[in-house]
Amino acid sequence: MKKNILTGIRPTGKLHLGHYFGAVENWVKLQSEYNTFVEIADVQALTDNFNEPTKVRNNVKELTLGLLSAGIDPEKTTIFIQSMIPEIAELTVFYGNLVTMSRLYRNPTVKTEIAQKKALFGNEGQSVTYGFVGYPISQAADITIFEGQCVPVGEDQLPLIEQAREIVRKFNTIYGPTLIEPEPLLSEHKRIKGLDGNEKMGKSLGNTINLDDTKEEISAKIMNAITDPDKIRKDDPANPHVCMVYYYHKLVNKDNLETVCSECTKGERGCVSCKKELIEKMNEFLEPMRERRQYYEQHPEIVDQILSEGTKCARERAKSTMKRIKESMKINYNN
Ligand code: TRP
Numbered sequence: 001m002k003k004n005i006l007t008g009i010r011p012t013g014k015l016h017l018g019h020y021f022g023a024v025e026n027w028v029k030l031q032s033e034y035n036t037f038v039e040i041a042d043v044q045a046l047t048d049n050f051n052e053p054t055k056v057r058n059n060v061k062e063l064t065l066g067l068l069s070a071g072i073d074p075e076k077t078t079i080f081i082q083s084m085i086p087e088i089a090e091l092t093v094f095y096g097n098l099v100t101m102s103r104l105y106r107n108p109t110v111k112t113e114i115a116q117k118k119a120l121f122g123n124e125g126q127s128v129t130y131g132f133v134g135y136p137i138s139q140a141a142d143i144t145i146f147e148g149q150c151v152p153v154g155e156d157q158l159p160l161i162e163q164a165r166e167i168v169r170k171f172n173t174i175y176g177p178t179l180i181e182p183e184p185l186l187s188e189h190k191r192i193k194g195l196d197g198n199e200k201m202g203k204s205l206g207n208t209i210n211l212d213d214t215k216e217e218i219s220a221k222i223m224n225a226i227t228d229p230d231k232i233r234k235d236d237p238a239n240p241h242v243c244m245v246y247y248y249h250k251l252v253n254k255d256n257l258e259t260v261c262s263e264c265t266k267g268e269r270g271c272v273s274c275k276k277e278l279i280e281k282m283n284e285f286l287e288p289m290r291e292r293r294q295y296y297e298q299h300p301e302i303v304d305q306i307l308s309e310g311t312k313c314a315r316e317r318a319k320s321t322m323k324r325i326k327e328s329m330k331i332n333y334n335n
Contacts, residue, residue: 005030006148006182008039008082008139011059012049015066016208018192018201021251022154026187028071030152036077037146037314040064040307043082043089044142047135048113064307069293070211074306080314081307082142087318091141094329096134098170099163104133109159140164144179145318152185175328192251197226197244209248209282211289218286222248222279227271234270245271245278253281 007027015024027038040063045056064079072079082088104110114128121127136159143151143164151161161184168179191200194207201208209221225245231238240246240261249260260277263269296303326332 002033002035003149004147005034005036005150005152005185006039006143006146007037007152008041008044008142009063009067010041010045011056011063012045013059013203014062014208015070015211016201016203017211017248017251018194018208020070020211021187021189021192023152023187024067024070024072025189026152026185027077028073030150030185031073031076034150037148037317038067038072038077038079039082039142039314040079041082041139041142044135044138047129047131047138048117050129050131060307061303064303065293065296066211068296068303068306069289071289071292074310078310078313079306080311084311085145085315085318087315087322088138088141088145091145091322091325092134092138094325095137095140095167095171098167098174099137101133103163103166104136107136107159107163109156110136136160136163137167140167143182144168145321146314147180147317147321148182149180150185151182152187154187155190158184158186171328178324178328189251193244193247195221195225195244211286212293213286215283218282219279222275222282225275227274231271234272235267237267238264240264245275248282249274249278252285253278256281 005027007023009019009023027036030036040060042056042060045059046053049056060081067079068074110133113132117127139160140163142148143161144167151157151164153161161182165181168181171179193199194201194205195209196205196207198205198207209218213221222245225248227243227245228238228240229242230236243264246260246264249257253260256277260269260274264274323332
């Protein structure tokens with residue numbers, strides 16, 4: 001029997017290269033070997049966007065379209081909306097008893113996010129909500145209710161998987177063996193740098209290459225990308241390892257990488273022609289996604305159907321796990 005994969009993504013913006021190489025590429029690869037569930041995590045997105053419901057709502061469809069365009073195959077993967085599975089919220093409440101407050105505050109991912117909020121809003125007390133600090137508990141519910149054996153994620157998510165594993169062990173110890181302890185499956189790439197050289201590509205940083213960027217947008221963005229600042233003239237030797245253009249060549253131009261690197265190092269490659277080659281390769285890489293996107297944009301009813309059928313299937317699965325959970329917890333009054 002195929003193993004189950006459960007993973008999730010927050011509907012807060014368009015998919016970019018960071019999402020693709022950090023996570024989605026791996027989901028596309030794994031979907032043939034595993035029974036795959038991909039959750040559109042709207043409830044989790046609301047934990048720090050509760051005051052922007054329209055943004056989250058609009059991005060649910062956008063993200064589904066993005067995932068399908070990126071190669072998530074609805075024949076192989078169940079795509080579903082988190083808020084449509086009330087059993088996840090119910091399970092989050094039960095798991096709330098198994099995690100201490102200090103453990104939540106110690107979670108490195110949450111810690112980093114709280115520090116970022118502090119930097120943005122100053123007063124921590126006003127911005128850190130109960131729901132926000134508790135989202136790792138809700139994520140543990142996401143994973144375990146679908147009996148996710150493997151969770152393909154980027155490195156930043158490891159502390160959340162660890163939290164889920166602890167909850168499972170505690171649950172099984174107290175209520176008897178019921179839940180499966182999930183294992184993380186790390187992506188090949190860690191973090192994808194932004195066009196500006198920032199360690200992270202992110203919408204709020206304005207340094208993304210989006211998967212649905214047009215050819216014109218790709219050209220403009222790559223022509224503006226940062227290269228080796230010490231290279232002044234076209235035939236100066238340069239260091240590709242400090243150049244963002246070379247960095248993206250490594251992602252989409254693997255076959256010609258040695259040439260790009262040696263020509264750049266020897267001063268045999270001008271930045272403009274190097275950028276032009278990258279633009280061409282980037283467009284080749286994005287083209288199949290553009291084609292799939294065009295198809296789904298022309299057939300919005302198919303996207304709706306994929307979401308509603310996926311959600312229905314996910315709900316059945318969640319209900320059956322919940323039945324076992326309630327039996328173990330002795331709150332199975334109806335059966
Ligand atoms: N926390 C993940 C993110 O921010 C999204 C997510 C929600 C998730 N539920 C999940 C990831 C379950 C893995 C498993 O990207």
